[in-house]
Amino acid sequence: TMKILHLIYDHINNPWVGGGGxxxxxxxxxxLVKMGHKVTVLTGYYPNAQNYREGDxxxxxxxxxxxxxxxxxxYTYEAIKFLKKYGKNFDLIVEDFAPWNPVFSFLFHNKLVLQVHQKEGVEIIKRYNLAGLPFYLIEKFxxxxxKNIIAVSEISLKKFRIKGVVIPNGIDENIIQENVLLGDYIGFIGRIDIYHKGLDIMLQAIKDIxxxxxIAGKGKDEKKLKEMIRFHNLDQKVEFLGFLYGEDKIKFIKNSLFMIMPSRYEAQGIVALESAAVGKPVIVSNIPELSYVTENGFGLSFQKESYTDLRDKIIYLLKRPELILQLGKNGINYAKKLTWDNLSYQYEKYLTDLIRDDK
Structure with a gap:
């Protein structure tokens, strides 16, 4: 039995983030808990959050x-305090990296894993100007x-210029569909962060279609998104559904024609995997992290930040229902290889080997 401390700011119910990590x-x-281990997750507080447990x-x-x-x-300040006080009580610490809140776990323990997702790079400077410089440097160094790093993709390792193992994101095998159906709308689901997720590009692209x-999701830009929809006179065309989770989320993807992921940067994009699992193609921006969508034949890509190219790709797919169905079937075949159950065995093996390794 391992006693693991997992440090991650984000939580699935966090109204500001609630992302793939x-x-x-x-x-x-x-x-891991089902396999007999004990896991404590230290995460960021949000309004009305309450500590809870599900078994161990x-x-x-x-x-x-x-x-x-x-x-x-x-969160950074409190996590460091927690590590000082209780860090040694754990066999192993997993730190999920984000440049906004490094918690310096290496100062408090010698059995450590850093999990890396996406590298934002110069996007940080573009977004926050000079104020972003410290975070840009933290991300870089x-x-x-x-020494021990898990990344969600080879591309992440390359961008960070580090060595590590790749354990990708996955999907719950229960959501994998056998039959593909044509829906009657196009969908976006994810964090409502206009710049990061490219929602401004998506709204521009659908104006004349x-x-x-x-749109489903939650995040800090919800109010701004609604204003944008009004500004572009898209009230009749765009529906904002708010946050969807579990079965409602899967039903939303399943009933669409296809999904759109116009992100300016991304880690691996769990939504793309979930879309594949229910047989829905995805139109993604042509960033390297999402190239697996086109490589595995379950979607199309458009030139990042080009709303005209996105518009062309949407029109192209809308005119080809038989292609939508074919891409959907390809997605199901791909998703079958990436279930959380399979990935959790890889994850557990990596962590147990690390604890056994006394170097």
């Missing part, structure tokens, strides 16, 4: 819930301190 953390740790999987929320910014930075777009 949080889903991964929950799905893998839930399975415990969630502790630390920091301030007054605002997203305060929550992120106070911090991961290089760690006769199609219904449904």
């Amino acid at each position: 949080a889903v991964r953390c929950y799905e893998l740790n839930k399975r 999987l415990e969630f502790y929320f630390v920091g301030s819930g007054k605002s997203y910014t305060l929550s992120v930075f106070s 911090y991961p290089k301190i760690f 006769d199609v219904k777009l449904k």
Whole structure:
């Protein structure tokens, strides 16, 4: 039995983030507990968050819930305090890396794993100008301190210029469909972060197309997104559904024609995997991290940030229902290889080998 401390700011119910890293953390740790291990997850506080446990999987929320910014930075401070006090009680520490809240776990333990997702690079400077410089530098140098690294893709390792093992994101095998159906709208589901997820590009792209777009998700830009929909006179065409989870989320993807992921940067994109599992093609921006969608034949890509190219790809697919069905079938075949159950065995083996290794 291993006693593991997992440090990650994000949590699946966090109204500000609730992204793929949080889903991964929950799905893998839930399975580690079933294998007989004990996992404590230290995560960022948000309004009304309460500590809870599911058997030997415990969630502790630390920091301030007054605002997203305060929550992120106070999490770092509180996590370091927690590590000082309790770090040695654990056999192993897993730190999920984000440049906004490095918790310097290497100062408190010698059995450590850093999990890396996406590298934002110059996007940080583009977004925050000079204020982004410290985070740009943290992202550049911090991961290089760690010896044991898990990445969600080879591309992430290359971009960070580090060595590590790849354990990708996955899907729950229960959602894999056998039959593909044509829906009646195009969909986006994910964090409502306009810049990161390229939602501005998507709204521009659908302006002149006769199609219904449904957007699901939560995040800090919800109000701004609604204003944008009004500004572009898209109230009749675009429907914002808010946050969907579990069965509702899968039903939303399943009933679509296809999904859109217009991200400016991304890690691996669990939504693309979930779409594949239910037989739905995805139109993705042509960033390297999402190239597996076209390589495995379950979607199309468009030139990142080009709303005209995205518009062309949407029209192209809308005119070809037989292609939508074929891409959907390809997606199902791909998703069968990437279930959380299979990935959790790889994850557990990596962690147990690390504890046994006394070097």
